[in-house]
Amino acid sequence: MLSEITVQNVALIESATLRLSPGLNAVTGETGAGKTLLATALQLLLGGRARSEVVRSGAERATMEGVFELSAGVLREILPAALGDLAEEVDPADGLVLRRVITADGRSRCYVNGVSVGVRALAALGERLVSYHGQREQARLADPAEQLALLDSFLEAEGREALKEHAALWREVEGARRELEELEASGEARLRELDFLRYQVREIEASGYSREEVERLLGERERLRNVTGLMEAAAAAVGALAPEEGGGALDAVSAAASELERASRMDAALGPLAERLGGASAELEDVLYELRAYLEELEADPERLEAVEGRLAELRGLERKYGGDVPGYLRGARERLRRLENADEETAGLEEKIARGERRLGELAEKVSAARREAAGRLARRVQGNLEGLNLGGTLFRAGLVPAEPGPLGRERVEFSIRPNPGEPELPVRRHASGGELSRIMLALRLAQREPDPSVTYIFDEVDAGIGGETATAVGARLRELGERCQVITITHLPQIASEASSHVVVSKEEVSGRTVTRVRRVEGEERRRELARMLSGRVDEVSLAHASNLLVSGGG
Template sequence: MLVELHVRDFAIIDEVVLRLEPGLNVLTGETGAGKSLLVDAVAVLVGGRADVEMIRAGAERARIEGLFQVNEATAALLAPILDEYGLREEGATSELVLSREIRQGGRHVARVNGRLVPLHVLKEIGQVLVDIHGQTEHLSLLRAREQLELLDRYAGVGELRAALAERVARWRAVRREIEQLRQDEREKARRMDLLRFQIEEIEAARLREGEEEALLQERNRLANAEQLAHLADAVYRALYEGEDEAPSALDRLSEAARALQALARIDPLFQPYLEAMEGLSAQVEDLARAVRDYRERIEFNPRRLVQIEERLDLIRRLQRKYGDTVAEILAYARRARQELETLTHAEERLAALEEEAERLLREIGELGEALSRRRQEAAEQLAREVEAQLADLRMAGARFEVALERTPDEEGAYANGARWAFDATGLDRVTFLIAPNVGEGLRPLARIASGGETSRLMLALKVALARADPVPTLIFDEIDQGIGGRVGAVVGEKLWRLARHHQVLCVTHLPQLAGFGDAHFKVEKQVAGERTVARVQRLEGEARVAELAQMLGGTGRAAVQSAREILEYVARLKAGEEARVPSRRR
């Protein structure tokens, strides 16, 4: 519910802080005092239209802030929105703060819990929190989709709806796969031919991972065979054979070993070095033999070099088509084989999917038909309740009906020997229809005329749907327009009863209605420093009696007595009701 509303520099309002109660809150005051401005401020707060004309003259900006207390049911509806936009508070509390600034120059700012958000996010959240009668963009009952949701909540068909939605989601997934498989046959044939060619081309190459690196090394050796042989020979001679009169490294090491051996015989200190020298000589001999063997294996084979170049050229051509490395080429071949296998067996898979789609369409039809029956039963009961409420509101001739319609579809779900269009909500389109006066035809609720008649229709619906409607705060702007005092008392009682399920804020001119308020606020214009400002004060006790008397048309003893009688009547009625049925105010 809306706990506190803070409005600053909005139209003629310089600053107002309005602290509301959980039940029925009424706003009264002279025409033009600014009562509807507070409703307009709430409308702007929850994402309604705003422009610079709303800024108080001489101010740079208008600011509206609302503190909402959120119960578990509302929190559950808000959770997906808050999570999607990262607005969930750490250690989330039961409070939510919305704010809106209208700035000169047309730049407006919206915040949720102090964080900047796009306007559409504020509007999404606002639609969950507040429903304003008189501001069509926030009047949820006029939205066809909301009418369906309300009827389903009224009928208590949540589990049935969920089961149907699960089948519809599965059917859509199956249809997507079918469409993918049903691509143009010629295109599929071309694709299969291409895949076969690519697979054959890669398989014919008989590639091996690591082959390119080995070929590059071998090509390098063949291309430099003469130089490699020369260098290897020089190394071998220097280590083992020697050149001309110069001894080899091995000869010099042998000579050094003999001298070291003589040293060790005289001084044992050199014995360890002698062992190291022997090991070094063995290593040099091993190295010389390895170089000799390498030299002997070097082949001058131009033919093999040509073969390697051709093989490398083949690998490069395949790389340009299928991947940068041999490993990537082989991976491409594996994927191509899998795709070819899928296309080859597509007809079998397609037949299985079409069979599953048909089964799902029949299940959707069965669930949709069951859902329609439950909806129809609920629709008839709702119509009776709404018409009873309208009769109490002096609209005894009004008729209300909930129309359930279906659209034939040759590819739709099966039900009652026909096929129907459907979505995740079922087979039905739901429309609330109303005939306000005797002799008039039923028309969609969204097309009825505005005024007191509309207000009473909406009130009747709200009362009947109170247990199904999740919006916690309902605002009625001058719901008493065009109705008299006797009906006003009935409207007041219904609003008070509605306030057992919702927080209700009502702007009214009727004292009979205002008397039912759990909290009564008076809005009046005052002149302060040559400026007109709006002020709001909560009325209690004699101040409230005086306001009701003034609304009755006077301040004399008779008007005051009538005002007291209104409050006494309401107090007796409330006491009697509260004694019978415990309050369920939220």
């Protein structure tokens, strides 16, 4: 659940901290006080689009921070999917603290437990943590894709598995169809590609190209180009070790070794040093021998240099033509050539794969359809029962399946429809339902879910649009019922709904030092009764206070 949200410099909110409770939380206040600003701030915190105008005038940045109380097990489940490799830097034992900073020029920075993340990661977490229902989001209920997704959330395990397998197999069959189309695209083009690929394969194979040869030739070319300098260096080294007139390094080391060997007979401590000098003398003799052999073999060879340059030019030409990885290109060309040369065989294989896949798709689509028919009936019954509790008892709700063009999600779409009054025609929700009806239908759908995720916070912004009286009382009672299963936040202007809440927050607007400031405070006891009285009649008097007391007694608050 969301336990606390802190907002600084968001529009009219200079600084506000909202502490929330489990169950139903009501946010109230006069029109224009800034109730929806809190929902906006929360949407921004959870990855909503940043706009510079949300930053309070005169401020450099707006800051939003939310503290979520979730078990370490839930965090270990949701963090990797949202954050990827960054999840390893977030310790689930620390809980979950999200923070977002938006600067006056519209830039933003996002953090999860102090770890900097991208806004998409924040949005992915937001989808998992909060389910927001405002007027715009409730309108999505009229979208056929949204209706199908809602219906599919009511499928039993067998239906969900069939749908999952159907979607995966559909993608596989579509891929095979594209491959078949490529093979059958143009016989002439295929023949031209065959000739071209054969030429390329022959050219690379005939060249005997290998990266090892290129490296070896580069070294040989460098040696041949610098043969004079190499001779001079090697000869100088030989002269330093053993000059013709004697007295070089080799003689000096040998003499030193002989002296130490003789002295070691008088002092055994010199023995190891004598052995080391003896070893150095032997090593120098080996070096001298190899240097002389190197000098004998080293000679200027313009013809060999020309041959090396020519071979390197040939190999470098292949690299420019086929890219740096010539062997890799050759492997790919051979594979493509094999496929084209065996096109008839591959075509038959793809046709068989598609036919087999289509048969299985038909079986799975029938399973999905059957599961959806069962789910549609179960969903309609549950929603119907909930609508009665929302003072829409005369409204008939139905989730009908309509044949559609086959696709990855099956071969039907769903159409939510309502009949507002007995004897009236049944009409699709998308064509008939008002904003208030959509809000209540969405609430009825949420209540119909067998087990709403307790780690998700549900926010209903103006779910009370266009209702009042007994309907408002009914909506409040059902919101409280949903709050018994998960955390719910409702932004409302109706006292019947606010009185059902276990926690009540008031948003107010005042002038401080010539500037308008929005304040947020939690109200209890008499202060809460006075807020309900204000909501009832616009003023606080004995009659409205008595009515507010009755609401608190009859409500859940």
